[in-house]
Amino acid sequence: MQNGLAAAALFALVAAAPPAGRADVLPDVAEPGSAEDIAAATTEPRFLSPWVAYLPQSASVPSPRAFLHRIPGAAGELVESAQAYAYCRALAAASPRVRLFSIGRSEEGRDIVLLAIADEAGIQNLDGLKAATAALADPRRTDPAAAERLIGTARPVYYFNAALHSDETGSTESVLELAYRLAVSEQPMIRRIRSSLVVLINPVSNPDGRDKQVEWFYRYLKGKTDRATLPRQAPPYWSKYAFVDINRDAHQQTHETTKAVHRMFHDWHPTVVHDLHEAVALLMTWNGTGPYNPNIDAITFSEFLELSFHEVQVMNGLGMPGVSTWNFGEGFAHLFLDSVAMNHNAIGRGYETWGNGSAETMTWTLGPEDTSREWWRLVPPPATEFAWSARDNVNYNETAALAALDFSALHARELLSNFYQKGLHSWRKGVDEAPFAFLIPAEQGDPARVAALVARLLGQHIEVSRATAPLAVREGTYPAGTYVVRLDQP
Numbered sequence: 001m002q003n004g005l006a007a008a009a010l011f012a013l014v015a016a017a018p019p020a021g022r023a024d025v026l027p028d029v030a031e032p033g034s035a036e037d038i039a040a041a042t043t044e045p046r047f048l049s050p051w052v053a054y055l056p057q058s059a060s061v062p063s064p065r066a067f068l069h070r071i072p073g074a075a076g077e078l079v080e081s082a083q084a085y086a087y088c089r090a091l092a093a094a095s096p097r098v099r100l101f102s103i104g105r106s107e108e109g110r111d112i113v114l115l116a117i118a119d120e121a122g123i124q125n126l127d128g129l130k131a132a133t134a135a136l137a138d139p140r141r142t143d144p145a146a147a148e149r150l151i152g153t154a155r156p157v158y159y160f161n162a163a164l165h166s167d168e169t170g171s172t173e174s175v176l177e178l179a180y181r182l183a184v185s186e187q188p189m190i191r192r193i194r195s196s197l198v199v200l201i202n203p204v205s206n207p208d209g210r211d212k213q214v215e216w217f218y219r220y221l222k223g224k225t226d227r228a229t230l231p232r233q234a235p236p237y238w239s240k241y242a243f244v245d246i247n248r249d250a251h252q253q254t255h256e257t258t259k260a261v262h263r264m265f266h267d268w269h270p271t272v273v274h275d276l277h278e279a280v281a282l283l284m285t286w287n288g289t290g291p292y293n294p295n296i297d298a299i300t301f302s303e304f305l306e307l308s309f310h311e312v313q314v315m316n317g318l319g320m321p322g323v324s325t326w327n328f329g330e331g332f333a334h335l336f337l338d339s340v341a342m343n344h345n346a347i348g349r350g351y352e353t354w355g356n357g358s359a360e361t362m363t364w365t366l367g368p369e370d371t372s373r374e375w376w377r378l379v380p381p382p383a384t385e386f387a388w389s390a391r392d393n394v395n396y397n398e399t400a401a402l403a404a405l406d407f408s409a410l411h412a413r414e415l416l417s418n419f420y421q422k423g424l425h426s427w428r429k430g431v432d433e434a435p436f437a438f439l440i441p442a443e444q445g446d447p448a449r450v451a452a453l454v455a456r457l458l459g460q461h462i463e464v465s466r467a468t469a470p471l472a473v474r475e476g477t478y479p480a481g482t483y484v485v486r487l488d489q490p
């Protein structure tokens with residue numbers, strides 16, 4: 001009942017109040033013209049939230065609108081990787097709340113860039129915060145009392161991965177604006193996020209694919225809005241080597257994109273790895289349909305559901321239709337970038353938003369499979385014809401991301417405590433109950449395949465040792481040199 005009342009009140013605010021000087025903007029001042037540009041690029045008021053209805057003005061930090069001479073999600077425009085990175089560099093140069101890192105280099109030689117955003121104290125202490133999450137990740141060297149002390153000063157690290165699939169173009173636009181908003185807004189919610197978390201943003205995780213897609217858009221798709229007669233919407237190659245889908249690589253780790261994200265994970269130990277996709281109207285936040293992988297701690301799935309239901313609740317409250325939580329993320333598949341988190345006691349999650357496969361505005365009439373009312377989709381997308389723009393997509397993506405960050409900031413200690421607890425469970429399981437290890441005899445079949453198997457385990461940061469003397473176990477005796485995968489590891 002209370003939620004219903006809050007929803008009605010907020011929706012009235014969205015519909016009735018002018019953008020500048022509004023209570024939900026204060027104490028921010030809107031960058032002149034930004035609210036008007038955003039409203040004009042949004043096809044219906046209900047597809048906008050007050051959180052992203054303006055860009056906060058800053059005297060010292062360039063907004064993406066000032067830098068790109070358009071709002072993120074403007075119709076008919078897509079930012080290529082060099083422009084996105086140039087903006088990220090400008091943001092980091094101007095704001096003491098932003099630092100930029102390079103976490104890899106693509107097959108075609110493009111940087112893979114990571115932004116870290118926090119308040120000034122957080123940015124000045126990034127190394128200390130990284131050391132704290134690394135210590136919490138390994139209970140073998142951090143006892144519960146030490147963990148408790150660390151949790152008092154550590155912060156959850158929340159990582160967003162944009163544009164893994166290069167034909168899903170909206171997330172890059174969205175996270176550039178999110179980065180700016182997090183860096184300069186003085187709204188209480190944003191201040192709380194800045195002081196409680198470290199937010200990591202990989203704005204173009206697959207830059208080779210992004211640039212192919214942007215070139216394709218300007219060459220073949222720009223200005224075309226009739227979906228019935230559109231040319232092919234993506235180049236055949238979504239990166240230098242991957243024909244279509246790069247996301248099946250988390251196991252093999254053959255792409256630089258994948259390697260960079262894995263390196264990032266083991267450097268920062270983020271509490272959340274959040275992959276941004278576009279496949280479901282209007283926004284679906286993953287929660288899987290079950291059954292869930294029993295080898296992943298039950299706490300993870302509770303957090304997973306809690307975060308996604310929070311996003312649905314907030315966006316229902318803001319009056320944005322078509323937000324659901326369902327599908328993807330049972331924790332079995334070792335395909336998407338979220339799996340590195342799921343396999344190491346963090347939370348791997350994702351969104352599917354509604355991209356047009358283009359930066360142009362398109363008209364849609366969705367069928368009952370997208371518009372029926374379900375327990376997991378209580379406010380479905382419109383069942384009648386509606387227009388959907390790239391800015392609408394940015395509005396949904398960024399509003400949901402802010403809801404997730406707000407929840408994480410409000411539950412920072414709990415998330416860190418859970419992260420440590422999950423590592424503790426994982427370690428103790430291998431100490432207290434059989435099986436205690438897997439043995440991989442080195443001399444069997446094709447030695448190259450055995451070596452490849454061990455390399456895959458090491459690539460996933462699973463510790464593998466070798467027996468220095470013959471190993472006698474219940475099942476038999478294994479020679480020196482046998483690979484040993486102990487299960488008492490987090």
Ligand SMILES: [Zn+2]
Nearest residue numbers: 165168277278
């Ligand atoms: Zn995708």
